Amino acid sequence: MLYKAQINDYGLDDWVMEFHEIYGAVNKDRTLESVWLHAIEDASQLHEDLRIGEYYNALGHIADIFCWLCAFTMKAHSDLGTKESLLDIVLCKYPRYCFYCQSSPCICSAIIGRGIEDRTKKEQQKKYRLQRTAVERARLHQNGYEPKSLQEIVEMYRTIYDAINFRTPLEIIMAHLQEEVGEVASALNDIIDYPERRFNDEYKQELEHEIADVITWVVALILKFDYLLTAGAVYQIRTGEIPDDGKLANYLEKHSLGITLSSVLWTRFQTPDGNALWCPNCKERPCNLKLLR
Ligand SMILES: [Zn+2]
Numbered sequence: 126m127l128y129k130a131q132i133n134d135y136g137l138d139d140w141v142m143e144f145h146e147i148y149g150a151v152n153k154d155r156t157l158e159s160v161w162l163h164a165i166e167d168a169s170q171l172h173e174d175l176r177i178g179e180y181y182n183a184l185g186h187i188a189d190i191f192c193w194l195c196a197f198t199m200k201a202h203s204d205l206g207t208k209e210s211l212l213d214i215v216l217c218k219y220p221r222y223c224f225y226c227q228s229s230p231c232i233c234s235a236i237i238g239r240g241i242e243d244r245t246k247k248e249q250q251k252k253y254r255l256q257r258t259a260v261e262r263a264r265l266h267q268n269g270y271e272p273k274s275l276q277e278i279v280e281m282y283r284t285i286y287d288a289i290n291f292r293t294p295l296e297i298i299m300a301h302l303q304e305e306v307g308e309v310a311s312a313l314n315d316i317i318d319y320p321e322r323r324f325n326d327e328y329k330q331e332l333e334h335e336i337a338d339v340i341t342w343v344v345a346l347i348l349k350f351d352y353l354l355t356a357g358a359v360y361q362i363r364t365g366e367i368p369d370d371g372k373l374a375n376y377l378e379k380h381s382l383g384i385t386l387s388s389v390l391w392t393r394f395q396t397p398d399g400n401a402l403w404c405p406n407c408k409e410r411p412c413n414l415k416l417l418r
């Protein structure tokens with residue numbers, strides 16, 4: 126069980142366990158596909174929130190997608206034998222650098238389109254990336270340099286993708302997230318159409334990579350909200366709505382909505398006294414929903 130006082134210390138896998146405590150019994154009766162249908166539903170609702178400017182609801186739907194992703198990670202582990210740890214899944218694709226350009230900060234936009242159309246080369250590049258990423262991921266573990274808290278994961282992504290997230294519009298970041306949510310669905314369709322693939326290690330790794338990509342874009346949205354909040358404050362200083370005493374940092378510290386992934390998750394699932402988490406729909410812990418079987 127997570128406690129408000131330590132909210133900033135919890136890591137990705139602590140959150141996976143927390144949501145498992147709340148929803149594990151209900152999700153046991155769901156299929157892997159039905160868990161992901163919920164993530165797709167929430168991604169669509171999030172997309173609508175952004176289109177109509179309902180930003181408060183948008184943060185709630187980001188939390189819901191994250192919660193479904195936690196459930197999906199656990200279920201994919203038990204059903205398909207993918208990795209149990211969501212942190213491990215993330216670091217096996219993003220060991221503190223971008224998987225595609227193998228750099229931090231990411232330099233993908235500078236190299237895109239240069240020779241990657243060659244099919245053989247593309248395969249070679251992928252093999253090289255996978256090998257190097259596996260080495261780097263193991264090194265993070267050996268050196269004790271794994272991001273521990275959820276915020277450290279967010280900061281890892283900020284370091285890799287700061288420049289890109291900063292200049293990419295919110296709507297495009299949402300489109301990327303929708304794309305990745307759809308790619309997990311494609312991977313699920315694959316094993317419905319070709320059931321033997323579920324035993325294939327390459328398939329499992331592809332699915333793990335898609336899960337990691339969903340996290341990447343959930344974090345990108347959170348960071349974008351953070352930038353927009355800052356930009357809003359700068360605008361208000363320029364228009365005189367906030368006195369310009371030259372202390373923007375102080376202002377943000379005092380008035381920031383505190384948009385961090387942990388706070389977004391906490392706000393969505395907190396009990397009325399704010400000290401613990403529960404299911405906000407049935408207002409119980411664990412969730413009392415009974416599914417038709
Ligand atoms: Zn890159």
Ligand SMILES: [Zn+2]
Binds near residue numbers: 408
């Ligand atoms: Zn419930």
